[in-house]
Amino acid sequence: MKCLIVVSVFGLLLWPGVAWKTPAVAADSDQVKQLEALQKKMQEVQGHGPSQSQGSLKRRDLKGQPMSQGGGGGEAEGLTPEQQQMYEELLRSVEQLKQNIKKRDEALEQLMPGSTK
Amino acid sequence: MKAPAVLTGLLLTTVLATGAVPAAGGSLASMAKDQGGGSRFKMHFQGSTSDMHVGLIKVDPAAGKVVLEVFAKADFTEPMWQQFIISMKAERPAIEAGYVQVGSRSPMTLTAQHLAGTESLDVNMFLLTEAELRDGKQKNIQRVGQEKITIPAGTVLSTRYKVERPDQKLEFWISDEARPIGLIRLVSTGKKTEQNYRLELEELLSGLAAKINPTKAVPLTDEVRKMISAPTK
Numbered sequence: 001m002k003c004l005i006v007v008s009v010f011g012l013l014l015w016p017g018v019a020w021k022t023p024a025v026a027a028d029s030d031q032v033k034q035l036e037a038l039q040k041k042m043q044e045v046q047g048h049g050p051s052q053s054q055g056s057l058k059r060r061d062l063k064g065q066p067m068s069q070g071g072g073g074g075e076a077e078g079l080t081p082e083q084q085q086m087y088e089e090l091l092r093s094v095e096q097l098k099q100n101i102k103k104r105d106e107a108l109e110q111l112m113p114g115s116t117k
Numbered sequence: 118m119k120a121p122a123v124l125t126g127l128l129l130t131t132v133l134a135t136g137a138v139p140a141a142g143g144s145l146a147s148m149a150k151d152q153g154g155g156s157r158f159k160m161h162f163q164g165s166t167s168d169m170h171v172g173l174i175k176v177d178p179a180a181g182k183v184v185l186e187v188f189a190k191a192d193f194t195e196p197m198w199q200q201f202i203i204s205m206k207a208e209r210p211a212i213e214a215g216y217v218q219v220g221s222r223s224p225m226t227l228t229a230q231h232l233a234g235t236e237s238l239d240v241n242m243f244l245l246t247e248a249e250l251r252d253g254k255q256k257n258i259q260r261v262g263q264e265k266i267t268i269p270a271g272t273v274l275s276t277r278y279k280v281e282r283p284d285q286k287l288e289f290w291i292s293d294e295a296r297p298i299g300l301i302r303l304v305s306t307g308k309k310t311e312q313n314y315r316l317e318l319e320e321l322l323s324g325l326a327a328k329i330n331p332t333k334a335v336p337l338t339d340e341v342r343k344m345i346s347a348p349t350k
Contacts, residue, residue, distance in 0.1 A: 057271040057294055058320035060157075066328035067155065067170040067188035068196060 038094050041086075145178035145205055151297035152176045155322040158300075159269065162314040167191040169316070172325035173297045174200070181206040182213065186327055195220035199227075200329040216329045219341055224334040231337075231345065257282070266290055268302055270318040275301045285312045295321060 105116040155172030168190045175184035183203050190196040202214040215227035261277040275292040285307035291299045295318060303316040 056273050057318070058269075060320050060322055061324045062322055062326075063324045064326045065324070066326050067157075067172055067186065067198070067322070068190070068328075 034093075034097055038090050038097065041090055145176055145181065145183065148173075148183065148297070149176040149178060153323055153325045154297045155325050156295060156298040156300065157319045157322055158316045159319050160314060160316050163310065165191065170322065171298050171300075172322060174325060174327045183210075184327065186325070186329065188328070198224075198328040200224075200327065200331065201232075202331075214331070216331055216334050217337070217341060217345065218329050219344060222338075222341065224329045224331065225337045225341055226331075226334045228337060261288075264290065266302060268317045268319075270295075270301075270320050273301060284308050 108115050151173055152175060153173070155170055158169045158171070160167045160169050168188075170188040172186050172188075173183065174186045175182075177183070181204060183205060185201045185203060187199045187201075188196065196219075198218045200216045200218075201212055204211045204213045212232050215232045216224045217227055218224040257280050259279050259281075261279055263274060264277050265272060265274050273292045273294050275290040277288065277290050279289075280287040285305060287303065287305050289303040290301040292301050293299070295301055298321075300316070301318050305312055305314050307313060
C-alpha cells in the first residue's frame with residue numbers, strides 16, 4: 001500500500017520573531033528599493049541557467065549543495081565570465097547599499113532613539 | 118511606517134511519498150530514491166515575497182528515520198536553516214529532533230517545546246499518512262477535491278485540502294508530481310496579520326545536501342531563542 005506522509009515543516013512556524021525587521025525608515029527609501037532590485041538580479045544571476053523540465057514542473061539540480069537563496073549553494077559557480085562579473089558587481093553594490101542604510105539608521109537612531117526599531 | 122515582519126507564522130506542509138511496501142523499513146527504502154529532492158517556494162506575505170526551500174536531505178531505512186531541512190531568507194534578514202529528524206518506526210511519523218541555524222552562527226538544538234509547535238498550531242495535525250488524507254481520518258483536514266492549478270513551477274493536477282479552525286483557515290494543494298515534498302500551494306487566512314500568507318511552488322530541486330550538521334549543534338542561545346516565536350507548550 002502506498003503511503004504518503006504529510007509532515008509539517010513547522011520550523012517555519014518558528015520564524016515569527018527571526019528579527020525579520022526592516023529598519024522603519026529604510027523601508028520606504030529609494031536605497032531599499034535599489035537594494036531589492038539588486039538582490040533580485042543577484043538571485044537571477046545565482047540561479048543561472050534555465051530550469052530543466054521533467055514532467056510539467058520546473059526542476060533544478062543543486063548538485064550536492066545545501067539550500068540557499070536563489071536555489072543554489074550561495075556561490076556563483078558555473079557562471080560565464082560576463083555573469084561572474086555581473087554577480088561580483090551586484091554583490092559590491094548590495095554591500096555598499098547595506099552599509100549606507102546601516103550608517104543612515106545609526107544616525108537616525110542617535111537623533112531619534114527607537115525610530116528604526 | 119513600521120515595516121512588516123516577514124515570514125510570520127508560516128505553516129508549510131511537506132509530503133513524503135513512499136513506496137508500496139508495508140513494513141516501515143521497506144517503505145523508507147523505496148523513499149530513498151527521493152533523497153536529495155526538494156521544493157523551492159515563494160512566500161507572499163503582506164506584499165513581500167520571500168524565498169523558502171524544503172528538502173528531503175536523508176533517508177535512513179536502517180534507522181527508520183528521514184531528515185528534512187528547510188531554508189528561508191527574506192530581504193534584510195539573515196538566512197535561516199532548520200533541520201528535523203523524523204522517526205518512521207511507529208505507525209505514524211514523529212519528530213525526534215530539530216535544529217536551527219541562523220546566518221553563520223553554529224547550529225543549535227531546538228527544544229522539545231519548540232518541536233511541538235507554535236502559535237497554537239499543533240504540529241501533529243500535519244503528520245499524516247496518505248490513508249488519512251484519502252479517508253479524512255485525520256481530524257480537521259478535509260479533502261476538497263482534485264483541481265488543475267497553475268503555479269510558477271507549471272500547471273499540475275493536484276488535490277485540494279482544507280483545515281478550518283476557529284480563527285484560521287488553511288488550504289493546501291498536493292500533487293504527486295511534486296515529490297518528495299508534494300506541496301504545490303498553501304493559503305492561510307485568519308484574523309491575525311501573521312495568519313495571512315500564501316505559498317507557491319517555484320520549482321522542484323534535486324541534488325540537495327544538508328546545511329546543518331547536528332553533531333556540531335550547541336544549545337539554543339537566548340539571541341536565537343528570541344528570534345523564534347514562543348512555543349505553545
